[in-house]
Amino acid sequence: MKLTDTAHMYNVQQKILVAVDCIIFGFDTQNLKLLLFKRKVDPFKGDWSLIGAFVKGNLSINDAAKQILFETTGLKDIYLDELKTYSDYNRDPGDRVISIAHYSLISINDFDIEKVEEFDAKWFNLDEIPDLVLDHNQMVKDAVNRLRKKVKHQPIGFNLLPEYFTLPKLQRLYESIYQRELDSRNFRKKILSQNILIKTDKKDKSESKKGAFLYCFDKDKFDILKTKGYNFDI
Amino acid sequence: MKLTDTAHMYNVQQKILVAVDCIIFGFDTQNLKLLLFKRKVDPFKGDWSLIGAFVKGNLSINDAAKQILFETTGLKDIYLDELKTYSDYNRDPGDRVISIAHYSLISINDFDIEKVEEFDAKWFNLDEIPDLVLDHNQMVKDAVNRLRKKVKHQPIGFNLLPEYFTLPKLQRLYESIYQRELDSRNFRKKILSQNILIKTDKKDKSESKKGAFLYCFDKDKFDILKTKGYNFDI
DNA sequence: CGGATATACGTAATATTTACGTTATTTTGT
DNA sequence: ACAAAATAACGTAAATATTACGTATATCCG
Known part of the structure; x- marks a missing residue:
């Protein structure tokens, strides 16, 4: 039977298990990180995995993805x-399941540690990702590539930082995503020329004696x- | 019950109808077009719609999207x-259905007219899209936006043209996607500077007396x- | 053969990116 | 008290890319 045959539409269609998996990115002031979980169900119970769930109700x-994020991190209004x-067809030996992967960016500071521990979760550096269940390693790879492209043209990187941050920290964030060093003088020039940062009169002295001004x-x-047709670019 | 509860996983999960809908773009030498179909099932039987089908087997x-495209256009190896x-939840009054929209780019020339007629299909200019069933108008809007962004940085526009095409035609294609006029001298300079076109010694004289060289x-x-790290950009 | 039309090639001004030099602020050690 | 060290902040010139045009060419047609 052809897919486009119309004889029995809606009546005898095949229903499928639908899951959502979340690639959760964080930034610990030096490196881009990924939040991974110990899988709680068979098959592969106990193995490292992205957090996910079946879609229901x-x-x-x-919304299902948002709810998973809230349940596992305690955070709402996350970038997703x-x-x-x-x-x-055979991606999950448990059953035929399609998964719609989402990635999210969170500020590690805002983070509910207890929730994370309750869920056997752990932050991993990108170059230390273990073997994950099913096709989750591929999802991570795809998400990193997507993030690399997207942060350049959309101002989404800020979601990985606290509300107030220094320019050196912002630069370090981009360096950790792009995996290459940037010239601090040119970086500063380019980001400030876009007039989308507000400079405060406060300094963060945790990284240097001189201290760096905080921006938001x-x-x-x-x-x-x-x-007005402006396009973010960094 | 929480989504992440693990008591009954896999056993009593809710299965959902999964559909694929395809936004089919074409280019008729002057304008970007969309292939639309008369819906063959209730509800909304007879209304204009994207082509789609339930995922099964x-x-x-x-692969389901590919198969739909083959069944309705007779084309294989289409850009998708x-x-x-x-x-x-309520996007389809017929039932709870999630749809994974795909867009494809085809060369109208290669096109199997009989197939199209068999399926009550018609090409529409982008500014003449009728009311479509369900959320299909939103899908079209999203697809056009995606295409606009993507053609700038990926060499996918060629899929909308015949294998051999002239530079003025390629320019017209980009103009019809971007919806703004481009300077032909700068366009030519920029595309040729990327060294990804092969010039032939043949000319197409259908648009001018002088004729324009064909490229592929x-x-x-x-x-x-x-x-080597090169990035397409036009 | 001259005008019309679209194609093809060229150049100067402007804007952006890149590479790198210099100054400023503060802490620490002598 | 002051020099050294470290990071942040500001600046400039060269290289590259983009934009806005001017001009030449091939062909058809009257």
Whole structure:
């Protein structure tokens, strides 16, 4: 029977298990990290895994992803973006399951440590990701690539930092995502020329004797600029 | 019950109808077009719609999309890319259905007219898209936005043209996607500077008395350049 | 053969990116 | 008290890319 045959539509269609898996990125002031979990169900119970769940009830996929993030990190209003669908027929030996992977960016500071421990979770550096269940390593790879492309043209990197941050920290964030060093003088020039940061008169002295001024992202300004055709680029 | 509860995993999970919908782009030498179909099932039977089908059997989502495209256009090896998932609980009054939208780029020339007619399909200009069923208008909007961003940095526009094409045609293609006019002298300079086009000694005289040289995309060259860190940009 | 039309090639001004030099602030050690 | 050390902050020139145009060429048609 062809997919486009119309004889029995809706009545006898095949229903499928739908899951959501979340690639959770964090930044610990030096390196980009990934939050991984010990899988709680068979098959592969106890192995490292992305956090995920089956979609049920009347939640949209996106809402299901949000709920998973809240349940495992205690955070709401997290940056969340759909990555792609993983649907190879045999990707999960437990059953035919398609998974719609999402990635999210969180500020490690805001983070609910207790929740994380309750869920047997651990932060991993990107170059130390262990073998993960199913096709989760591929998901991570795809998510990192997506993040690399996206942070350049969308001001989403700020979600990985606390509300107030220094320019050297912002630079270090981009370096850890791009995996290459940037020239601090040019970085500073480029980011400041976009006029989407608000400079405060406070300094963070945790990284140097001189201290670096704290800035915050000016979302309102960015939204206005965006309507005028401005494109973020760093 | 929480999504992440593990008491009954796999056994009593909720299965969901999964569909694929395809946004099919074409280019008729002047304008970007969309292939739309008359819906063949209730609800909304007879209304304009994207082509789609439920996912069944052991096909991956991507393979299901490919098969739909083959059945409706007679074309194989079409450029196809996942757009995003549409999953509002009430998006389809027929049942709870999530749809994973894909967009594809085809060369109208290669096209099997009989197939299209068999499926009650019609090409529409982008500014003349009728009301579509369900959330299909939103899918189209999202697909157009995605295409606009993607053609700038990936050499995918060539999929909308015949194998051999003139530079003015390529420019017209980009103009119809970006919806703004480009300077032909700068366009030519920029595309040729990337060394991914092969110039032939043949001319197409259908658009002018002088005729314009035919070029084709050098995929092998592009793949080599890509490994060297080159990024397409137009 | 001259005008019309679209194609093809060229150049100067402007803007952006890159590479690197210099100054400033503060702590620490002598 | 002051020099050394470390990071942050500011600046400038060269190289590269983009933009805005001017001009030449091939062909058809009247």
